[in-house]
Amino acid sequence: MFSFQNAISFITILFSGLIAGLLFSYSCSVNSGLKVLPDGVYLKAMQSINAAIQNPYFFLCFMGLLFLFPVYAWLVYAQQDKTSFYFVLAAAGIYFSGVFAVTVFGNVPLNELLAKFEIASASAKDISLMRSDFEAHWNTFHLVRTIAAVISFSLTILAVVKLNTKFV
Secondary structure (H helix, E strand, O other), rough: OOOOOHHHHHHHHHHHHHHHHHHHHHHHHHHHHOOOHHHHHHHHHHHHHHHHHHOOHHHHHHHHHHHHHHHHHHHHOOOOOOHHHHHHHHHHHHHHHHHHOOOOOOOOHHHHHHHOOOOOOOOOOHHHHHHHHHHHHHHHHHHHHHHHHHHHHHHHHHHHEEEOHHHO
16 A cells, blocks of 8 residues: 555655765766866856756755655654664755755855856956866865765665665
8 A cells, every 4th residue: 555654755765866866976977077178168067057957856856855854754753663763864864964955055155156157258267266166165065965865865765674674
């Protein structure tokens, strides 16, 4: 039977997997491809990517987890499975602090700064400085949120496995 708890569990796992996959794949491919570009092209590409990511599909998963994790934690807590509850609680805490907060307070301000930067009217030196200031910090924040997303996703899977089997 597909209960409310199963639906919340499924959607939480799906959304956390999609976010972890997005961040992981970006780290494995996009960052590697962008790092070889000339400074101005890199900055234009990042401006384009930062604009494109602001879409309903991304926001549904990214923001949806802010609501799904607490609901799922409450549902697991009600089943009195402490281990699964702690897995979900840890997954939620890591997502909130390591993915959401890092994005909002780290990556987004850098994205906004880059969006205001006029590449066409900037000197080569200004473009080079902008890239060096932006890229190193942005990639560091991105690495943190990628690791956090993968850990959060893993803990969410462990919670449902533990809840439904005697695996752990």
